Every structure is written in C-alpha cells, then in structure tokens.
Amino acid sequence: MKNINRKDEILKDERGQVLILFSLIVATLIASLSILHAQNLIAGVESSRAFLSFPKDEVRNLKYIVKLDFGHLDSDAEENLIDQIKLLYAAKGTYVDVERVSSSKYKLVYSNTEVYFSEYLSVQDEEIWLPETGGGGG
Amino acid sequence: MRKLFHNEEAQAFTLEGITAALLLLIVTYALFESSVVVSPIWSEYGNIQLKQKGYDVLRSLDVHRTSLNQSACPDLSNLSRNSLQYMLVQLNSSDPQPNSEFLNAMNAMLDPSIKKRLEVYWVNQTNNNTIQSLVLINNTPIPDAVGVGRIIVLYPCEITSQSPFNGSVNDTALAVEVRMILWYV
DSSP: OHHHHHHHHHHHOOTTHHHHHHHHHHHHHHHHHHHHHHHHHHHHHHHHHHHHHSOHHHHHHHHHIIIIIGGGSOHHHHHHHHHHHHHHHHTTTOEEEEEEEETTEEEEEEEOSSOEEEEEEETTOGGGSSOTTOOSOO | OHHHHTOOTTHHHHHHHHHHHHHHHHHHHHHHHHTSOOOOOOTTSTTHHHHHHHHHHHHHHOOOOSSOOGGGOSOGGGSOTTSHHHHHHTOOTTSOOOOHHHHHHHHHHSOTTEEEEEEEEEEETTTTTEEEEEEEEOOOOOTTOEEEEEEEEEOGGGSOTTSTTTTSSSSSOEEEEEEEEEEEO
C-alpha cells in the first residue's frame, strides 16, 4: 500500500516537466535554423548551376550569324540556312529558331530542357552586338 | 544499502531528462541530414572551366570575313589561315585534314595537358536532310570529356568540287558545326 502511494507521488511529480519544455524550445529553434540553412544551400547550388548552364556562347554564335552572315544572303538563302541550323541543334536536343519579324528585325528562340531564351534582334541596333567587324583578329 | 536501491525519488527527473535528450538528439540529427543537398549530379560541373576555354578557343578561331568578294570567291587570300573558315574551305574529301596553321593556332591556345577530338557536322540537303559528319582529329575521349560547338557559315562559292561538303547544298550557304571534345590527361 505504501509502495502504491509512492508511485502515485512520482507520477504526479510535475517538477521535471520544465526540462521537456525547455528542450522543446531549443529543439524548435534548432529546427527552424536547420530549415534556413538548407534553404540557403539549395538556393546557392541551384542559382550557380542555372548561371553556368545558360548557353551564352551558343546564343552569341547565333546572334553573330544573324548579324554578319545574313547580310550576305537573300531571304531564301536565309530561310535555308535557318533550317540547317535548326536541324543541327535538333540533333543535340535543342530547339532553335530565328524568325524574321520585319526587314531588319529577327526573333531568336533557344529552348532545351534547362533553358528557354528568346530575344528580338534588330540588325540596325548596334548596341546588342559584339564588335561590328567580327573580332577574333586576322 | 537496501534503502539506496529502493529509493525511487528523482525517477521522474531522470525519465524527463532522457526524453529531453532524445528530443534534442533527433532534432540535431535532422539538422545534419537536411544540410545534405541532394541534387542531380551534373557531369559537366567539374569541367566547366575547360568547357568555357573550348568555347573561347572556337570563338577566337572564328575570324569572320568582313568583306566578301563574291566574284573572287573562294577568296582564300583574304581569309586568315588560322581561322575555322579557312580550315573548312581547304578540306579535301579524299583526305580531310585541318591545315597546319589552324592546328598550330589551336594548340597554342590549349594547354598540352588537354587532349581533343575535332568533328564537323552538316546537313546534306540533297540527301533528305541527313546530318553528315567527319572526324578531323581522331582521339577517343574519356567519360569526363566536355563538348563545345560553333556554327560556321560557308558560302556556295567556297565549297569547291574537292570539298567534302560538295553536293550537300544547291547553290546556297552551308551551316557547318565544328564540334570540339576536350578532356584532361
């Protein structure tokens, strides 16, 4: 009988609950910090990856062709060249199109599983181009 | 001694202490687990510098004709012998080899520790738009190799009868993709 009373006493003892309460507070704090930490890591990895996978050299190459080679070609030859470029890129799993919007304006589209890029190019607008003479020496 | 073993005081403290410790342990474990970013492995991540180098080399070798004299075409005297354009124009279908000036210029820009494979791709419009290819520098790449490409436009008069591109287009410009595969040895 005495033993039963003693157990009852232990179970009803509420003095140690403050330990759990504090540990809950600390646990919540650590959990929220861990979420913040993981989010920062993911954002850093993904943004650098997106930056590196952007096909800036391919896009520049296409702009270069529109600016410098299309000038030597008539509209039929231009269409023909675009079809060839489309096929070459399609073989690599990328959709590329250069559409003539007006006499001096083109719409460039570059799309694959990672990137969708589109830009209007005006042949007269010098600012968007790289050096007019083509650069590269020689 | 007997009294010590039967002393049940502070058992609630112990139990609660263990519960609290377990709780903290679980959360700390969750913290370390969540720090591991599981993202798809991007095979080219490690060699991104080599890839950029490859693009830069192709860009440097793409020496565009500022003036195209159609009547004097193929105007090889007006075309830098280091250029991708010259290298493509001078190709002979019986033994397609890059010219030495081009190879020297390319090798000067790439470190000797970098090995390369050079291929060209183009569309044969007279044969149902099939993509044809030619290997100019034949080395077998390792799985870590990176590939870069650049499209070069050749004009009809530049495609001579000896050229491997001869017959691919009917009197119109030809888009040739020069693809370079690079890897460290």
